[in-house]
Amino acid sequence: MTFNTKAEADAHDKMLDMVDELVPLLARSETVSDEQTLEDLAFFLAREREQVLIALGAKKQTKKKAPKPAEGDAG
Template sequence: MAVIVKYVVERNGEEKMTFTSKSEADAYDKMLDMADELFVLLNESNLIEEESMQEELSMFLAQNREEVLVALGAKKAPKKKAAKPEVVADASDEEAA
């Protein structure tokens, strides 16, 4: 018989997600905490009246935390690796072959 360890993220008695690693479960729980705080902020703004839209937007922002931090200037954008230039054979190279 195999023993399987599962980490369950639960909110208000409701099971949200199950993970096989503690670090993934902790990261998801932290993301939900951020979404909760963003929801409160959006609710206080009175810019979006529908609660469901506030909830969706807060989840989106929490899920895209890194990009939001870059957009707010709180974090530098990761440097993109320069693509290696492709070597394109011109017609004279093909004729010589």
């Protein structure tokens, strides 16, 4: 895999490290027996780590501000 910046490569490496930690954790649950499904789930959780942290209460969800109407728009 090729990356345009060092930051992108570092982020990918960090995600792979998370997957390495998540696979044994998920395997302990014994709810997923298929190795490929286990890895796919670990990748999904690693990619969605921000939402996982919010769901666990470890991080607050940032509120998106509504865009301001342009001048002259009714609203």
